[in-house]
Amino acid sequence: MKLRNLFSLETAFAHCDVPCGVYDPTSAKIAARGAVAMIDKILNPPKIDEKDANSIREFHNSMTRYVIVKEQQADICKKEILILWTDYFKPEHLEMFPDLHDTFWKAAKLCSDVKRTVSKEKGEELLKTVENISEMFERAEKASHK
Amino acid sequence: MLLRIFKVSGHSMMPTLNPNEKVLVSSIPYLFGSPKKGDIIIFKYEKKFLIKKISKVEGGRYLVEGENKNDSLKVSKLNRKEIVGKVIMKI
Numbered sequence: 001m002k003l004r005n006l007f008s009l010e011t012a013f014a015h016c017d018v019p020c021g022v023y024d025p026t027s028a029k030i031a032a033r034g035a036v037a038m039i040d041k042i043l044n045p046p047k048i049d050e051k052d053a054n055s056i057r058e059f060h061n062s063m064t065r066y067v068i069v070k071e072q073q074a075d076i077c078k079k080e081i082l083i084l085w086t087d088y089f090k091p092e093h094l095e096m097f098p099d100l101h102d103t104f105w106k107a108a109k110l111c112s113d114v115k116r117t118v119s120k121e122k123g124e125e126l127l128k129t130v131e132n133i134s135e136m137f138e139r140a141e142k143a144s145h146k
Numbered sequence: 147m148l149l150r151i152f153k154v155s156g157h158s159m160m161p162t163l164n165p166n167e168k169v170l171v172s173s174i175p176y177l178f179g180s181p182k183k184g185d186i187i188i189f190k191y192e193k194k195f196l197i198k199k200i201s202k203v204e205g206g207r208y209l210v211e212g213e214n215k216n217d218s219l220k221v222s223k224l225n226r227k228e229i230v231g232k233v234i235m236k237i
Binding site: 011012 | 152158160222
């Protein structure tokens with residue numbers, strides 16, 4: 001009689017839900033940069049010839065695109081930040097980063113501010129916060145491989 | 147649990163353990179000693195059994211990871227009581 005027939009067979013999972021623990025703050029950084037780039041474009045709009053109907057249409061088209069992309073990129077940034085916060089960082093990281101929850105909460109709020117406003121200051125603050133999160137991630141990764 | 151058989155599902159333990167391979171798991175080794183770095187273990191995680199290798203023992207807690215780092219869930223450090231048993235052999 002084979003050994004395996006003596007026991008009931010159970011399943012041990014060697015994976016998780018896709019994407020299986022692949023975390024990287026780079027996506028959040030790129031999205032934050034994208035949103036800030038759109039703020040710059042909105043604050044420095046293309047020239048418009050108000051006597052030229054085509055120029056007016058081009059202007060509105062460009063501005064609409066900038067706003068849409070700003071909204072999209074800030075949303076991607078928020079989503080990526082929330083994934084890192086809720087999936088990557090664990091309770092044990094609070095010892096290393098006592099302000100972890102506050103940092104992520106403020107970062108998520110900043111993404112909303114960037115969507116809601118055309119504020120260069122808010123954009124720069126978001127970039128700085130995402131950079132801070134990226135450094136936290138790098139430190140956590142190094143600590144886990146010691 | 148003294149002996150149990152598990153079928154591996156997923157790729158995170160490749161190349162050591164491939165999907166659908168079967169392993170014999172026992173709690174007996176841990177009756178006489180503690181889990182050690184390098185042990186392949188089964189543990190309970192969110193109502194599922196997961197299979198990973200112990201990569202670090204720190205303060206009585208166990209850090210585990212898969213062999214295939216690109217396809218491995220990161221989990222919190224485990225307590226001793228969460229470890230179900232040690233993989234003894236492939237069958």
